[in-house]
Each structure stands twice: as C-alpha cells, then as structure tokens.
Amino acid sequence: MLDRKFVLENAELVKANCAHRGTPAEIDKFVELELLRKTKLSQAEEFNRQANATSAKIGAAAPAEREAIKEQGRKLREQKEAVQSEHDALDKEIAAILTRVPNMTHPAAPIGRDDQANLEIARGKTAIPTFDFQPKDHLQLGKIHDMIDFEAGARVAGAGFYFLKNDAVLLELALQQFAVHLLIKHGFVPVSTPDVANTETLHGIGFIPRGPETQIYSIENTDLNLVATAEITLGGMYAGQVLEAESLPLKLVGISHCFRTEAGAAGRASKGLYRVHQFTKIEMFAFTLPNQSDAVHEELRQLECDLFDALEIPYRVVDTATGDLGGPAYRKYDLEAWMPGRATAGEWGEVTSTSNCTDYQARRLNIRSRTKNEKGTQLVHTLNGTAIAISRAIIAVMENHQLADGTIRVPAALRLWMGKEFIGK
Template sequence: MLDRKYIVENVEAVKQNCANRNITVDVDRLVELEVQRRGKLQLVQDLNTQSNAESKKIGQAKDSEERESLKVSARALREQKDSAQAEHDLIDREIKEIQLQVPNMAHAECPVGVDDKSNLELARGKHTCREFDFSPLDHLEIGEKHDWIDFEGGSRTTGNGFYFLKGDLVMLDLAIQQFAMVELSKRGFTPTITPDLAQDSVLEGIGFMPRGPETQIYSIENMNLSLIGTSEITLGGLYSGKTIAETDLPIRLCGISHCYRTEAGAAGRASRGLYRVHQFTKIEMFVFASPEQSDSMHEELRQIECDLFDAIGVPYRVVDTATGDLGGPAYRKYDLEAWMPGRGESGEWGEVTSTSNCTDYQSRRLNIRYKVKDKKGTHFVHTLNGTAFALSRALISILENHQNADGSVNVPECLQAWVGKSVIGQVPAI
C-alpha cells in the first residue's frame, strides 16, 4: 500500500499510475477523506489533552466534594473525545478500504500498457530453441508414457487438477530442489522451510485477497488461516512487525513450500498437464533490502533466475512486464518464459519464473522497518521476491526440451548426481 501522505501530495501521478495499470480506484475520494480525517484527528487529540488534564486533577483533589465535581466534567470530556474518535475511526476505515486498492507506483522504465501485450522482451537465455528431428511430445504424453504423472489418480483421491508424481520424475523433482538450495546457499540465501498455511492478515499484507468471490486462495473453514499460494507470503510474514538493523540488510531467504491455488476459471489447452495445477512445490527467493539496494537486488534476482535456467539447459526469454500486467504490489517485474516445445501447435513460451521489486508496498502493510544506527526514526524496508523453480513448470521445461526420440529424457548435468542417472525413462535393452 502507498503512504497516505504520498497519495495526497501526488494525486495526479497516482491517478495516472492507476490508469496505466488498468485499475479503477477513487483516488479523489481518498484524498478528500484524508483531509477530513486530519482535522478530526486534531480534534480528538485536543479533547484527549483536556480530559487527561482534568483526570489528573482528580488525583490531586483536596476533598471528596471537589473530586466529585471534577469527575462530572472529566466524564463529559471523555465522552466528547470518544464520539470524536468514533467519527475519526469511521473515516479511517473508509480510507483504508480505498488505500488497499491503490497499486504500487511503477518503475520509470517499466513498459506502459494495459495488458501483457505490451510486455517487452529484454534478453534470451544461453541455449537456443532446439530443432527436433522427430515430432516432440508434450510433457503429459511423456509423463504418462512412463507412469510419472497420474492426474487420474489425483482426481480420484483429491479432485480435478491434482496429480501424483511417481518414479524417476520424483527423483528429478527432488534433484531440482537440492540443486536450487545448494546454488542459492552459495549466493548468500538462507534455506528456509516454511509453513504451508498462513494467517489471512499476512496474506493481505503481501497483497493477496484470501476470501471472497475472486480469490485464488484456499482457506480453512472457521479459522483465519489459508493455504499459501507461494512462500513469498510466509517469508514476508516472517518479519512482520519487526525492525531490522540496517547493517543486517539485505536479508536473503530461499523458501521451499507447497503452493496452493484454486485457479478458478482457468482451463484449456494452454493449461494442460502440469502447467496450471492446484498444488505444486516452489523454491522462492525473498529479500529484505534497503531502498538504495532494491534496484540492484532486483537485477541480482533476475540474474540468478537466468543462471539457474541456463544450468538446466532450457531456452528462455526475459520479459519486462508492462504496467497493466504487474499486479498490485510490484514496482517492476521480470518474467522468465521458457520454451516449451510441446505447448500449443508447435511450441510456445511459457512463464516459469517471475521476480518483483515490491519496494515498500508490502512492508508498509506488514510493518517491516529498518533502522540506521545512531539515527533517529525508522524506515520501511523494500521487499523483493523471485522464483528459483516452480517445480511443476520446471519439470515441463526439462521433459519437453530434453526428450529423446525413444521417449527417454536426458537429465541436465547439474542434476545427475541427485537423480543418480544421466537419462530417465530409458527402455532397458533386451
């Protein structure tokens, strides 16, 4: 969420930003209410001063007669204060409601456009798209051929969109996790296994809406808990309400969790197989940084994502996300889109990672600050997140890019030690 003072002082910029992001918010109403609220707050504080003074006199009163008469006036003042406070709170709630809808400001270089058509390709990965001398299968065909992916079983036990992973694909899945954790540890990230559930207030702080008709979140009945859609939620929540010493920044965490998404209304050829599922495992990078660090930290996260996908031999392109496609919290967002030969008619790019600089948008909601030693006051930290691997989509990209004509799949060299094989799905020679 943006600072109210900032919104009031930058009305036109905020409105333009909302338009660029294709989000409708009544900014003028917020400003009008905020001006009202300031006045009301002043009144509340004045009345409080008076009634505090009156109450203090009671303690020093000489006799019970004086005491009783002071009680009457003190009570009256307190009642006036309470009613002014109630009016203030009412206005405050309405402001809060609008304020939560206002998206973060966007980076000056962020491509402007109302949807993903304006996304800008920035770079390509180390590996070029492969020319197949056979007709490549999609990951689901490969997976079902070897009994690695079982959607039918998932559907029977849990529901549509759930699946079992089996056999060597599980080994590959775990290998990717190991590889990511080791690589990220080397780069200063603290490996973190997080809860798969979080309090609704934390979801909201990160920028999710846990309940309501539009929600993508599974929530627990009769509790204020929801299944997380990403460990960004728990990693951000980990420091909620904390004040961090500036010298401890940046704090780099890499979380591993299951991610749960209802994916309401999403279906079709483009979300076939593992591409869009209700549950997957994800290794997520999360960074708390100072405002001075956040831009370069964002580049660092993007570079790590590139390095990881270069390492597993998957071709990809890097996309600078347009304003209309940023979501609420992001100031700037880069996506990696991997080449998926089995997707669509003859291969398509599919989003595999995403890294966002959320500046102080999340930290203001979650109240995460940092303090400079020997300086008065605190400031909100900047938060950044980035996908290392979303396992479901990483598996798609490996299966489809590294498949062989006989249906087997080459294991990227960096993963072979953990898989224990250089090729999986090979039919043993008879």
C-alpha cells in the same frame, strides 16, 4: 499499501499510475476523506488532551471539588468519543480505498494495458531446440515413463491434482537440491516454511483471501489459508520486526508447497502440469534497504537466468507491462521457458517471476530497519523471485530434453541429484 501522506501529496501522480495499470481507484475520494479524517483526529486529540489534564487534577483536588471536576472529565470524554467514532469510520473507509491502490511503478517499466505490451529484454544461453522428429508433450512423455498420474490425483483430491511418480519424484528432488544449493552459495538462508498462513499475513503480502475471485484456499473454522507461494510466509516471517541495517540485504530461499484455486482460469489454454492446484516451489525472498532494492532485483533476475541456463532450457526474459503488474509490484520480470509441447509447435510458458515490491508490503507488514547511531527507523523494501516452480520446470526439462525414442536427457546440473543421465534408459 501506499503511504497515506504520499498519496495525499501526489494525488495526480498516483491517479496517472492507476490509469497505466488499469486499476480503477478512488483517489479524489481518498483525498477528501483523508483531509477530513485529519481534522477529526486533531479534534479528538484536543478533547483527549483536555480530558487527560482534567483527570490529572482530580488526585490533587480537594474532596469537595472532585465531583465537579469528574463531571467535567466525563463530558470531555464523551465529546472525544463522538469525534473519535467519526474518525474511525473515515479511517476504515480510507483503508478500504487504499488497499485497492496498487504500488507505484518503476519509470522504466513498459506502459501498456496487458501482457501484449510486455517487453522481451533478453534470451537465455540455450537455443530453441529443433527436433528431427515430432516432439511429444510432457503428458505423453510422462505416460511412457509412468511419471505423472492425474487420474489418481482426481480420485483423491479432484481435477488439478496429481501424483508424481518414479523419475518425476527424483526430478522434483533434484531440482530442489540444485536450486537451494546454488542459492546458498549466493548468500541465501535456506528456509522450509509453513504451508499455511493467517489472513493478516496474506493481506500484508497483498493477497485477498476469502473473496469471490480469490485464488486462495481457506481452512474452514480457522483463520488459516493454504499459501499460494512461500512469498507469503517468508515476508510474514519478519512482520513487526526491526532489522539492523547492516544485516541487509537479507536473502532467503524458501521451500513450500503452493496451493491455488485457479478460480476463473478455466478455459485458459493449459494442460497437464502447467496450471495445477498444488505444486512445490523454491522461492527467493529479500529484505533490503530502499537504495538496494533495484540492484537486488537485478540480482534475483540474474539468478533465475543462471538457474535456467544451467538447466539448458531456452527462455526469454520479459519486462512486465504496467497493466500486467500485480498490485504490490513496482517492477516485475518474468522468465518464459520454451515448451515444445505447448500449442501446435511449441510456445513460451511462464516459469519464474521476480518482483520488486519496494515498501508496499513492508508498510502493512510493518517491517523496518534501523541504522546504528541514527534516530528512527525506515521501512524496508521486499523482493521476491521464483527460483524453481517444480511443476513448470518439469515440463520444460522433459519437453526440451527429449530424444527421438522418448527418453529424456538429464541436464548435467541435475545428474548428481538424479543419479542418472537419462530418464527411460
């Protein structure tokens, strides 16, 4: 959520930003309503002030005068209530508009209406593999080594769910160990989070559950939702808290399962593990001071690169265009890994995403920082980044490191945790 005062004072900037992002937003209406709300607020406060002053007189007043003063107080309260309810209605309407207004955008982010405008800014250290045989996709490889069972997943939970088996399980655990250990070395606090969160927390992060287009599973008869990412729980972890400035940046690495309905995703090119309803994810999250967030964003991007370089997976880094940014993101980088089994001759597939959300999430979650010996507090900045989304990382590992006979070479970084050099040998 943007700051009301900011929107009011920068209406044209905000409008232009909404246009770049392709998000229709009623900024003019917001300005009109917000100005009206402020006058209502002043009126209500003035009535309230008078009523408070009147009430204060009663205790000291002579008994004979009390009834008259009480009556006066009653009238003032009624007037206050009338104005207040007008104010509250406006406030609600304004909040609804503001919820749909996306974050401002980093000046360097490429401007464009969709992912066609995304800008490739770097490549990983590993070259795209050339095979002297017809490479298999991860489904074929998984079948050979009995690693993934979609049929059983469908029997138990429906399409889009799956069982990992045998070496896929070791691979999942190895990827987790590898990522978490590397991030601990970089000062991240490891956190295993709840897999559910209440609706308020989801709103704070910028998710809108329980709507027709929602990506979120909700639990019936409760206020709980299955999380789509540990970003939700890690951000919510410090909701309403005031962090000491000297403890920032605070970096967390969370482990959670992620659940997504993928409503509206039907028909989009995807097979196997690429787009599923549940997967495990290692997620980075950071709380920073405002002047730290750009640097930490670069750090998160670099760590994602380090992880995939170590996994010897070819990738490209993409600077996401304005029209393809999610609402809370100020800037977003994606890593797209080469997946030899996608399309006819391989294709890039998104494996990580890191966003600087500036104070957009912090404002609604009310996460602030306090600097020693300074008056007041300020909103922190929040950032998130995928370390490893297990299902997609497994695709990349299996398909890039396959050999002609169908065995899969385990990248050196994972061997300690996998306990073997090859899958299928």
